[in-house]
Amino acid sequence: MTGGGPPVPGVLAELREKAAARLDPVHWDFYEGGAGEETAAAENVLAFRRLALLPRVLRGAGQADTSVDLPGARARTPVVVAPTAFHGLAHPDGERATARAAAAAGAVLITSMASTTAVADVTASARSVREDAAVWFQLYLQPESGVTDALARRAAQAGCTALVVTVDSPVFGRRRRDDRNGFHDLPPGHATENMRGLPGAPPGGTLDIAMSPALSWDDLRRLRDGHDLPILLKGVLHPDDARLAVAEGMRGVIVSNHGGRQLDAAPAAVEALPRVADAVAGRIPVLLDGGVRTGSDVVTALALGATAVGVGRPVLWGLAAEGEDGVARVLAELRDDTAHVLTLCGARDCSGPTRDQVVARGPRAVTGC
Numbered sequence: 148m149t150g151g152g153p154p155v156p157g158v159l160a161e162l163r164e165k166a167a168a169r170l171d172p173v174h175w176d177f178y179e180g181g182a183g184e185e186t187a188a189a190e191n192v193l194a195f196r197r198l199a200l201l202p203r204v205l206r207g208a209g210q211a212d213t214s215v216d217l218p219g220a221r222a223r224t225p226v227v228v229a230p231t232a233f234h235g236l237a238h239p240d241g242e243r244a245t246a247r248a249a250a251a252a253g254a255v256l257i258t259s260m261a262s263t264t265a266v267a268d269v270t271a272s273a274r275s276v277r278e279d280a281a282v283w284f285q286l287y288l289q290p291e292s293g294v295t296d297a298l299a300r301r302a303a304q305a306g307c308t309a310l311v312v313t314v315d316s317p318v319f320g321r322r323r324r325d326d327r328n329g330f331h332d333l334p335p336g337h338a339t340e341n342m343r344g345l346p347g348a349p350p351g352g353t354l355d356i357a358m359s360p361a362l363s364w365d366d367l368r369r370l371r372d373g374h375d376l377p378i379l380l381k382g383v384l385h386p387d388d389a390r391l392a393v394a395e396g397m398r399g400v401i402v403s404n405h406g407g408r409q410l411d412a413a414p415a416a417v418e419a420l421p422r423v424a425d426a427v428a429g430r431i432p433v434l435l436d437g438g439v440r441t442g443s444d445v446v447t448a449l450a451l452g453a454t455a456v457g458v459g460r461p462v463l464w465g466l467a468a469e470g471e472d473g474v475a476r477v478l479a480e481l482r483d484d485t486a487h488v489l490t491l492c493g494a495r496d497c498s499g500p501t502r503d504q505v506v507a508r509g510p511r512a513v514t515g516c
């Protein structure tokens with residue numbers, strides 16, 4: 148933005164506009180929408196805009212390095228692809244295109260259990276580009292533990308290097324756009340391929356993905372004890388839950404309100420981050436997703452205690468607009484912008500930015516009270 152005029156659209160804004168024009172409006176609403184009044188979805192983005200970065204100067208830090216160490220992955224960028232469902236609705240190549248672009252960018256891909264491509268095909272696509280591409284598998288604990296086990300085994304066999312268990316969904320969020328559009332099922336020709344042939348599924352058919360408020364830490368322990376893959380918990384907002392996650396041997400937590408698609412009264416992800424980071428106190432990596440749209444957002448999250456961040460909708464915009472190339476553009480833009488902002492802030496790498504470098508915009512930043 149210059150002199151109060153309209154902002155010049157960046158790569159993500161351009162891809163978003165193109166995606167909106169290309170997608171079936173019902174599918175656009177599914178991707179873009181949130182729960183309830185969509186307050187949490189909007190606040191995820193706005194909360195970053197209320198924060199500013201104080202650069203440090205003359206540090207001789209050189210060009211910043213954007214690589215980060217994560218469980219089961221050395222990534223070239225702190226920007227991870229957050230798990231999102233149904234990429235087949237965005238592009239005929241679906242998750243295969245996303246996987247190739249993430250692998251080429253050296254970004255960790257968290258593939259959703261609700262993908263329209265089987266996890267083995269997702270990892271094969273990633274590995275066709277880079278042998279050591281890191282793919283993590285996101286799952287919702289299923290009320291029938293045999294189903295959860297079968298999913299985790301499939302992920303391990305496919306070569307995923309971590310499990311991401313989403314815990315913010317005891318029930319599915321109330322999404323008004325989907326209710327209005329009557330969007331509650333995949334259209335013909337698409338299926339949740341990971342649910343095919345699981346215990347209890349009809350022969351040759353898929354099982355519905357269940358969400359259950361009866362699940363507890365016991366169910367998580369069962370998964371942890373039955374499998375070797377490291378587990379990260381996604382959807383942690385309360386610092387006490389983060390402490391429990393550490394105590395239960397989780398290998399990371401992802402601070403997230405699910406892109407504002409579950410509890411609409413939840414705080415913006417970036418506002419919940421500092422207390423979670425304090426609770427975890429460096430014992431395991433803390434990631435954040437929700438509202439990350441620029442390198443400044445990435446660096447703000449790093450400064451507030453995140454090791455890495457996830458992006459959900461921007462990847463879907465890229466995929467819908469330009470397929471694999473569009474996802475590649477989103478990831479390249481965010482990595483380049485992050486490197487640039489790190490350097491402007493005097494940081495050598497992703498561990499460089501510190502909490503004192505984040506201040507509130509507005510009068511408090513000036514008066515300090």
Ligand SMILES: Cc1cc2nc3c(=O)[nH]c(=O)nc-3n(C[C@H](O)[C@H](O)[C@H](O)COP(=O)(O)O)c2cc1C
Nearest residue numbers: 178229230231232259313405406437438458459460
């Ligand atoms: C269309 C869509 C589908 C999603 N599907 C899943 C999913 O299958 N599993 C999951 O854990 N989170 C899912 N999420 C939440 C994302 O992982 C992530 O928390 C959120 O999108 C981050 O916010 P952002 O879109 O502002 O980047 C989904 C989000 C969107 C927008």
Ligand SMILES: CCCCC(=O)C(=O)O
Nearest residue numbers: 231232261316356405408
């Ligand atoms: C059963 C599909 C879950 C998708 C999801 O998590 C979301 O739309 O936010």
